[in-house]
Amino acid sequence: xxxxxxxxxxxxxxxxxxxxxxxxxxxxxxxxxxxxxxxxxxxxxxxxxxxxxxxxxxxxxxxxxxxxxxxxxxxxxxxxxxxxxxxxxxxxxxxxxxxxxxxxxxxxxxxxxxxxxxxxxxxxxxxxxxxxxxxxxxxxxxxxxxxxxxxxxxxxxxxxxxxxxxxxxxxxxxxxxxxxxxxxxxxxxxxxxxxxxxxxxxxxxxxxxxxxxxxxxxxxxxxxxxxxxxxxxxxxxxxxxxxxxxxxxxxxxxxxxxxxxxxxxxxxxxxxxxxxxxxxxxxxxxxxxxxxxxxxxxxxx
Amino acid sequence: xxxxxxxxxxxxxxxxxxxxxxxxxxxxxxxxxxxxxxxxxxxxxxxxxxxxxxxxxxxxxxxxxxxxxxxxxxxxxxxxxxxxxxxxxxxxxxxxxxxxxxxxxxxxxxxxxxxxxxxxxxxxxxxxxxxxxxxxxxxxxxxxxxxxxxxxxxxxxxxxxxxxxxxxxxxxxxxxxxxxxxxxxxxxxxxxxxxxxxxxxxxxxxxxxxxxxxxxxxxxxxxxxxxxxxxxxxxxxxxxxxxxxxxxxxxxxxxxxx
Ligand SMILES: Cc1cc2nc3c(=O)[nH]c(=O)nc-3n(C[C@H](O)[C@H](O)[C@H](O)COP(=O)(O)OP(=O)(O)OC[C@H]3O[C@@H](n4cnc5c(N)ncnc54)[C@H](O)[C@@H]3O)c2cc1C
Ligand SMILES: Cc1cc2nc3c(=O)[nH]c(=O)nc-3n(C[C@H](O)[C@H](O)[C@H](O)COP(=O)(O)O)c2cc1C
Ligand code: FES
Numbered sequence: 001x002x003x004x005x006x007x008x009x010x011x012x013x014x015x016x017x018x019x020x021x022x023x024x025x026x027x028x029x030x031x032x033x034x035x036x037x038x039x040x041x042x043x044x045x046x047x048x049x050x051x052x053x054x055x056x057x058x059x060x061x062x063x064x065x066x067x068x069x070x071x072x073x074x075x076x077x078x079x080x081x082x083x084x085x086x087x088x089x090x091x092x093x094x095x096x097x098x099x100x101x102x103x104x105x106x107x108x109x110x111x112x113x114x115x116x117x118x119x120x121x122x123x124x125x126x127x128x129x130x131x132x133x134x135x136x137x138x139x140x141x142x143x144x145x146x147x148x149x150x151x152x153x154x155x156x157x158x159x160x161x162x163x164x165x166x167x168x169x170x171x172x173x174x175x176x177x178x179x180x181x182x183x184x185x186x187x188x189x190x191x192x193x194x195x196x197x198x199x200x201x202x203x204x205x206x207x208x209x210x211x212x213x214x215x216x217x218x219x220x221x222x223x224x225x226x227x228x229x230x231x232x233x234x235x236x237x238x239x240x241x242x243x244x245x246x247x248x249x250x251x252x253x254x255x256x257x258x259x260x261x262x263x264x265x266x267x268x269x270x271x272x273x274x275x276x277x278x279x280x281x282x283x284x285x286x287x288x289x290x291x292x293x294x295x296x297x298x299x300x301x
Numbered sequence: 302x303x304x305x306x307x308x309x310x311x312x313x314x315x316x317x318x319x320x321x322x323x324x325x326x327x328x329x330x331x332x333x334x335x336x337x338x339x340x341x342x343x344x345x346x347x348x349x350x351x352x353x354x355x356x357x358x359x360x361x362x363x364x365x366x367x368x369x370x371x372x373x374x375x376x377x378x379x380x381x382x383x384x385x386x387x388x389x390x391x392x393x394x395x396x397x398x399x400x401x402x403x404x405x406x407x408x409x410x411x412x413x414x415x416x417x418x419x420x421x422x423x424x425x426x427x428x429x430x431x432x433x434x435x436x437x438x439x440x441x442x443x444x445x446x447x448x449x450x451x452x453x454x455x456x457x458x459x460x461x462x463x464x465x466x467x468x469x470x471x472x473x474x475x476x477x478x479x480x481x482x483x484x485x486x487x488x489x490x491x492x493x494x495x496x497x498x499x500x501x502x503x504x505x506x507x508x509x510x511x512x513x514x515x516x517x518x519x520x521x522x523x524x525x526x527x528x529x530x531x532x533x534x535x536x537x538x539x540x541x542x543x544x545x546x547x548x549x550x551x552x553x554x555x556x557x558x559x
Contacts, residue, residue, distance in 0.1 A: 025528035032303040045530075053540050060523050060531035062351050067523060071530045074540060217351065269352060269524040270343070272305055272394065 002286035003293040004279075006040075006260050008238050009161030009186030011095055011123050013040035013261060016294060017251065017279050020242050020265030021046055021099035021125065021165075022071065023216075026085050027092060033272035037093030038279060040261060044081075046101045046127050049110050051077040061198045061207035066217030066244070067266060068196050070210040073101050073133055078111045082118065090120035097163065101127045105140075105153040112158040122160050126150060126185075129167030129192035131214045141167035141192075144179040151183035163240065166190040168220075168227055177231040177239075189240035189263065190231060191224045217266040218244040225257050232258020232299055246274065248281020258299040302332040303526070305394035310387050311367065316452055319374045320420065321383040322359070325391060327366040334361040335400030336427035337517060337549040340370065341525035343392040346381030354378045355522045355544070357494070358396060359423040360430070368395070371423035371452060397525050398548045401428050401515055404490050407437045412461070414488045414512075416478055416503050418444040418495030422452055424517055425494055429460040440464070442483055444499065448472035479506045488512050504552040514552045518543050 004015035019042040054074025102108040128141035140146040164180040168191040193214025198207040224243025241259030246267040267274040308325035341353035359369045417425040432439040442464040448471035465473025494517040507514035520532040520543040527545035
């Protein structure tokens, strides 16, 4: 069997398959369908310093080969995560990566500082790309200066692996990736959702309470593959690719375009065991093509 | 324990131009399922349907590994399910959500009242059966547009007394369920599933009667298992997921009557 292990910063993942924040809960929700210990790792829901109620219902609209969401970072805050959720999941046998959000660099730093003592959390993913909150979120991810301000502040407070999640809602994602790399990020993940909108023409109103939302699913995949390819060519740190992956073949597209690891998001809603299937299909591909180490095909394009 | 597996469609009964009843047999043993829980059903027959569709479980028989789903033709996804040829496979994840809370006892003068409208009668049939098994004597109040929209009446009548309202007066009392005389008399426990305006009216009527009232919500869903936070309803505890904390809620948890 091929060697599937890859490195992201100081993390050594047993395989390149992770889950995407906001689509896999805290892992536990999938316990009946997924052997969590088989995953390379999983990224938990966006976590903020204080609890957030998120946006009003309706927060979701189905679109061709995808969906719009406007959840708005509903979560119970980092303290609740540490006291109540972390103890339940810390021994699941897989890397747990916390997705961190905030309205100011100080917020991001405060969350990172609270997470730093946890042995079982060896990486955080900074969400500077959420299109569904008014303050912060994507505001930091759409300019180099904004990205640099958050990444440099968190870098000083967080010694472990630091992943920065990029927004596709920019003119040039490469320059934002470079800014994150320059400030000391260990890896960049992309893409977060693409800003979108849908209208209910019978009722003559937007489908989402927030009017606009974030598009995910297979509909965004070609955009995501292109961005991963561009960024992987431009930075030296490992790139994590995501956007519309539903099967092994989709994941391999990202790996060949330059991603060292991938995340599975919306596909978890269609098939709760999607992550297991993706791992199996990558293994099958390697066997069929006599690949002994997955790194042989990473970035071959 | 939840399962996600293929079910074979063994029977597809046409009840009316808009309603159908599917009987499906699981490849795997069925886990424990209770009235009020639902399934996330993949509509592979529809090219325009991306997400699974939440559908209430209308009955479940562990011995034959079969479930029944009562479906209203709402759009492409439900149409594809209703048009699936018998013998084909349908992928289903179940059981999801929390069931109805069944009262411990009742009496001849105070029976649980199950109120349903349209496709909302699906979980009430299951609930009526569970109540009978628990030694209770449920009574039903079912509303429909017209006599031909009343679904599975024989099965309801086998479980208890059935009160009927129709909008056009073609059967039972003319008008909406909340205008039925049964709701003028005292009752302790009401269980309701139907269109949102109907459930809100029933909740208000229950409050007036001092009755407890459980309703089953139909918020739009993506995952069905508490992972995406798309299906939230405002409650006295803030936004909660209908797919995991519901779909059944006691109305004292909701903010409808505020
Ligand atoms: C917990 C739960 C239990 C349900 N039980 C049943 C059941 O037993 N039988 C049944 O027929 N239906 C049930 N529904 C409703 C069913 O899920 C929707 O009718 C279905 O998703 C519509 O899909 P579609 O592709 O046919 O239509 P779409 O093309 O998606 O929509 C058609 C129309 O239906 C509306 N709609 C879409 N989703 C929903 C929804 N979740 N609830 C209400 N309206 C919706 C849309 O606004 C649109 O106007 C249930 C919903 C939930 C959340
Ligand atoms: C319902 C939902 C909630 C999400 N929540 C978050 C979040 O909290 N933080 C984050 O960084 N990304 C979040 N995302 C974005 C995903 O992690 C991912 O970047 C995006 O969906 C693209 O991948 P996909 O097409 O595989 O889903 C969310 C996506 C969805 C669909
Ligand atoms: S539908 Fe995903 S959380 Fe309820």
